[in-house]
Structures are given as C-alpha cells and as structure tokens.
Amino acid sequence: MKAILRNPTTSIGALFCILIFVGAILAPWISPYDPLDQNIIDRLQPPSAEYWLGTDIYGRDVLSRILWGARISLVVSVAAITVAVVIGGAIGMVSAYIGGRFDLFVMQVMDVLLSFPSLILGLIVVALLGPDLINLIVAIALTAIAPFARIARAPVLSLKERAFVEAGRALGFSHARVLFVHIMPNILSEVLVMASLWMATAVRTEASLSFIGLGVKPPTATWGGMMRDGFEAILDAPWLSVFPGIAILMLVLGLNMVGDGLRDATDPKLSGS
Amino acid sequence: MIFYVIRRLLAAVPTLLAVLTLVFVLVRIVPGDPAIAILGDRATPVAVAALRAKLGVDQPIWSQYVDFLGKSLTGDFGRSMVTDRPILADVAAVLPHTIDLTLAAMVIGVALGIPLGVMAALYRNRAADIAARMLSLLGLSFPVFVSGIFMLLAFALHWRIFPVIGNANLADPLDRLTKLVLPALTLGIVMAAYITRVTRSAMLQVLGEDYMRTARAKGVPWRRAVWRHGLRNAGLPVVTVVGLYFGILIGNSVLTEIVFSRPGLGKIIVGALNQRDYTMLQGLMVIYCFLIVVVNLLTDLTYGLIDPRVKQA
Numbered sequence: 001m002k003a004i005l006r007n008p009t010t011s012i013g014a015l016f017c018i019l020i021f022v023g024a025i026l027a028p029w030i031s032p033y034d035p036l037d038q039n040i041i042d043r044l045q046p047p048s049a050e051y052w053l054g055t056d057i058y059g060r061d062v063l064s065r066i067l068w069g070a071r072i073s074l075v076v077s078v079a080a081i082t083v084a085v086v087i088g089g090a091i092g093m094v095s096a097y098i099g100g101r102f103d104l105f106v107m108q109v110m111d112v113l114l115s116f117p118s119l120i121l122g123l124i125v126v127a128l129l130g131p132d133l134i135n136l137i138v139a140i141a142l143t144a145i146a147p148f149a150r151i152a153r154a155p156v157l158s159l160k161e162r163a164f165v166e167a168g169r170a171l172g173f174s175h176a177r178v179l180f181v182h183i184m185p186n187i188l189s190e191v192l193v194m195a196s197l198w199m200a201t202a203v204r205t206e207a208s209l210s211f212i213g214l215g216v217k218p219p220t221a222t223w224g225g226m227m228r229d230g231f232e233a234i235l236d237a238p239w240l241s242v243f244p245g246i247a248i249l250m251l252v253l254g255l256n257m258v259g260d261g262l263r264d265a266t267d268p269k270l271s272g273s
Numbered sequence: 274m275i276f277y278v279i280r281r282l283l284a285a286v287p288t289l290l291a292v293l294t295l296v297f298v299l300v301r302i303v304p305g306d307p308a309i310a311i312l313g314d315r316a317t318p319v320a321v322a323a324l325r326a327k328l329g330v331d332q333p334i335w336s337q338y339v340d341f342l343g344k345s346l347t348g349d350f351g352r353s354m355v356t357d358r359p360i361l362a363d364v365a366a367v368l369p370h371t372i373d374l375t376l377a378a379m380v381i382g383v384a385l386g387i388p389l390g391v392m393a394a395l396y397r398n399r400a401a402d403i404a405a406r407m408l409s410l411l412g413l414s415f416p417v418f419v420s421g422i423f424m425l426l427a428f429a430l431h432w433r434i435f436p437v438i439g440n441a442n443l444a445d446p447l448d449r450l451t452k453l454v455l456p457a458l459t460l461g462i463v464m465a466a467y468i469t470r471v472t473r474s475a476m477l478q479v480l481g482e483d484y485m486r487t488a489r490a491k492g493v494p495w496r497r498a499v500w501r502h503g504l505r506n507a508g509l510p511v512v513t514v515v516g517l518y519f520g521i522l523i524g525n526s527v528l529t530e531i532v533f534s535r536p537g538l539g540k541i542i543v544g545a546l547n548q549r550d551y552t553m554l555q556g557l558m559v560i561y562c563f564l565i566v567v568v569n570l571l572t573d574l575t576y577g578l579i580d581p582r583v584k585q586a
Contacts, residue, residue: 009407112291115565119524120542124299124554127546204416208528211418212543224418231422231532238426245419253414260410 007264013257016250024070031064035221044237054239056229062240065221066247072215072222073251076133077202080140085195087141088148093187095149096156097179107153110146118143122205126214133216136209140202151194155187189266197259200252207248223248281573285566290342292562297341300555301334328354328552341555350556355548360556363541369443371537374526377457379515382464387511389465390472391504394480405469412466417525421459421532428455438534456533460525464518471514475507482506508579516572520565 023030032052039059047054053062095106113121125139159165160183168178209215210224211231218225223244230241308324309316325331329340344351350360386409393405429437441452479485480503488498527539538557545553 009410108287108291112288112295115288115292115520115562115569116295117520117524117561117565119521119527120558120561123527123542123546124558127549127554128299200414204414207416208418211416211528212531214546227418227422231418234422234425234430238430241422242426245423248416248419249414252416253411256410256414 007261009257010261010265013254013261016254017258020070020247020251020254021074023067024074027064027067027071031061031067033061033064035060035065035068036219037061044233046237047239053243054237056226056237056240057233062226062243065226066223066244069221069223069226069244070247070251072133072220073203073206073248076136076140076206076216077199079137080202080206081144081195081199083137083141084144084148084198085191088145089152089191091145092149092152093156093179093184096153097160097175097183099157099160103153106149110149113142113146114150116143118201119205119208122209123212123214126209131209131214131217136206136215139209140205143205144198144202147198148191148194152187152191155190156183159183159186193259193262193266196255196262200255200259203248203252203255277577278574281570284573285570288569289562289566292566293342293345293559294338296555296558296562297338299558300551345559350559351552353545353550353553353556355545355550355553360553360560363553364538364557364560367536367538367541370441370535371526371530371539373441373449373453374456374460374529374535374537375522377453378460378464378522378526381457381461382468383515385461385465386468387472387504390469390511391476391499393469393473394476395499397477402473405473409466409469412462413470415463416528417459417463418528418532420462421456421529424455424459425532440534440536452533452535456529456535459532460522460529463525464515464522467514467518467521468511471510472507475510476503479503479507505579509576512572512575512579516568516575519568523561523564 037060039055041059042051042055043057043059045051045055045059051061051063053066055061056065091106091110095103121143122139125142126135129135129138156179164182165178168182169175173182206215207222207224207227210222211228212224213228215222215224226244227241227248230237230239230244233240308321308328308330312320312324322331329337332340348361350364352359353363356363389405389409393402396402425437428434435455436452438452441449443449480499484506485498485503488502489495493502523538526537527542529535530537530539531543538560542554542557544550545557
C-alpha cells in the first residue's frame, strides 16, 4: 500500500477519486442548492460568489447538479463493473477450467462480443430496452463482460495444472470448491486492477450515453446530460459545458491513474507501460 | 502469401456469421411487437397484420434468420422502416464524411503516437518519458464529446480559426479539409494516446533484445537501429492496437459527429435510435460488423507483411 502511494501519479489520481466520491456521498448535505430547483430570475448566471459555477437555462445551480450527477456516474459505473466482473470472471474461469472445445467455443463467443464497438453496443441495448438506471447498468456491463472473461481465463489456464489443484481434488473437494475457493484468490488482484481501469471506461460510457440522450432521464442531473444542455447553449453560457466536462475528466483521469499505479505495484515488470 | 490471405479470409467467415447472429438476436429481444411499435397501439389489427407481413416478422423465427443471413451476405440491407429508402443508399450518401474522419484520425494517431512512444521508450523515466506518459493518460481519459466541445470553445468560438459546423461540401477540397481539422484532432488524440502507450511498452521490450545489441556491435548507427530494427519488431503489438481500437474509433466518431454537426454513420444511427427505426438499426449494425471484420482482416494481413514468421504459423 505504501509503495502504491509513493508513486505521485497514483496519489494524485486517488485524490481526484476521493474528492468526487466524497462529494457524491455528501451531496445532499453540501450542495448549496437543490439540483432540481428552478430559479427563472437567476437563469444563465455566470460563476459568481452566489453561484460558484453559475446557473443553467432553468436557473439551476451548476455546482449542486455536478455533485448530484456524480452519484449517478458512480452508481452506474460501480454497479456495471461489479456485474461485469462477476459474470465475466465466472465465464472466463469456468471456461478455462473445463478447457477443450467448450473453452474454444466460449472464447469465440466472447471475441464476437469484443469485436462489437462498445459504445455502439451500449447505445443499441439502451435504445432497445429504454433509458433508465437499470438498463444503463445492464448495457455498460454487457460491454465489459468479454474483457473480464479474457482476463480471468488466462491465469486459470496455467493455474489448473498446478499441484495444489490436484491435491484439492485428491482430498475430495468438488470442482466448484477447487475453482472458487482455491484458484480464484490467485487471480483476484489481476482482475481488480483491471476493474479499476474499466471503471474509467464505464464512467466515460455512461457520460457518453447521457450526452446522446440515452442516459437517466432529465431532470435528474447527469454529467453527460449537463454537457448536452451546455452544448445547446454553448454561445451564451460556455461554463455550462466546461464545468461538467472538467468533472468527468477528473474522475476518468483519476481512475486511470489509480489503475495504472495498481498495475505497476502488482506487476513490477510492466512498470510504467 | 496467397495461402495466408486465403486462410485468413476463411477464418473470418465464422466470425462474420457469429456477429450477424448476435445482431439478429439483439434486434429481436426488443420487448413488444415491432409493428405495434411503428403504428402505435391504436392501429387496427388489419394494419398491424399487413405491416407484420411486410416486415417479415409473421414468419417463423428460423426462416427470418435464414432470410436475414442471405440478404446480409448479398449486400441487401433492407429499407428504412420510417422513410422506406434503401438503407445502403442512405449510408452511401454519408460514407465519404465518415471515411474522411476515421482515416484522418488514424493518420493523426499514428503520426503523433509512434514518435512519442519511441521517444518515451528511449528516454525511459526521464522528463520526456514522463511528459509523454502524462499526455497519453490525459488523452485517453478525455471522453471525445468533452474534448470536442472544449476544442469547439477554444478554436471555433474564442479564436474563430475553424468553423463551428462541420457539414462539409465534398466537392470543395479546401472546405472539406478545414471542416475536418477539429473533429479529426478530437478523435486522433485518443488514438494517439493509445498508440503512444503501446509503442512505448513494445519498444521497451525490443530495446533489451540481443539483436539490438548485435546491430549496434556491427556498427549500425543507433538511430537507424532503433527505427529500422527496433520499430519493425515493435510493430506487431502496435498494429494490433490500431486494429482493436478501430471499434473504439467508430464509437467515438458517433459522438464527434454530434458535437461538430457532421453528417455520417453516427448521425444516422442516432436518428434511427430516436425514431425507433429497427430495420435501419439492424442494417447499420450489419454494416458496422462488415467494417470491423474487414479491419480485423486487414490487421491480420498487415501482420504478415511486417513479420514473415506469422505467415508460416
């Protein structure tokens, strides 16, 4: 842990992430205004002492909306990546453990899923199922299952040949117990590092879908949706698109920096690659 | 080489079939009847039945599947449910814009990414390396619609160097180029960021190899050794990434087209999504799949060109 934090990139990244996590958790208490409260008299106010980051076309406070929007971004990406890690990880591990033709077939299916542009896949799934929080999570999880299956599969291929697996079987443990109790802990760190990097992608995908108009429905504040509103008023109020943009960038960059740092720490060979 | 090409072509067939199957399944898991979705729930049963027959959804599922496969493979992507125009014609009309954008982004990505990556590897852990790594991390963290809007704010609205609207007149090369710069940069930066990372790590591995030392020992100048011997061997992973990120490029081009109001495949797909034009969506997905299979094929063939050993494998 110390080694991880000694790397300046990782600590800056962690700082960005913590800032946004804390902001999201404390949003109901620290946001200066209600994120949905319209105040027509104060619409399109530039940043000021009263409204730190200005107001949008309905006079809603941008800072409050960014804080509340962080909740959507984090809930969607954490849930989607958790689903993808569990399902993708299980597929990859079982596939590698069984091996043979089954493994070939499963991986072929995963490759097909992988060859689909993830944003397009997400776009279509959300459009078909309808834009809401759960479908958004399903769509983003679907785009990340195949990579996690690949990541979990590779180490299991060699681990299953090791003596401790044979020993476990000889002791009469079931395949499931050997796979999930004895083999799984060995691949956990690799999968978790990947999860932190994929979190960044999930945040980006969620924001992109909201920007296209396929995110959680307005008036709920989402970063992508705020960018969209800002983009439509770009001539009158550039701050409307600048501040949510910075928020998205901070979170994605932070997650990428932490992910890189974790990877360097778990695999010194790859340092900085 | 001929055999290698044929083998790769044959290997692409099952992938193509699998991807087409996925498209077929995806479009059919839509809850509800597409005919009712188009006509609304107040439509008369007669009208619904007529439309179902027209769309072919009254057929058994396997016959729909065979029909879909046959038509896709012969290049018949059907007609839009909303406008009734052939999908291929709509796509062909905007394809030059999308090709312009994608190719320009690729060129920018390679032209920036490879030198940056090589430099970073040569000056490992020094200022140039750290700068290159920070830049690439930043580049791949920017969602394209954010960087696109930032560019629009800076170069089109503040300094007014480039136009805001990207709807280029294809017959006018200058117009086509000026309207391409910002969107291509937006997309190209992401590409460059990925390529920098991969080039750097591939070069780092290669620089430690024996043949690099041999090349130096027999008197090949360092610069030549790096660019000729080193980069050629580092080329495989770089080509892999360029091919792999083509998918990301396509996804990102949708966002770029929205931000810069450019016509293109992305604009069509978003329009089809908003109008619930399922036949259009299905046709577009099939076209995307073809594009991706073709790019994968090209990637494989490039392997063969860069590394003769691949052809034997």
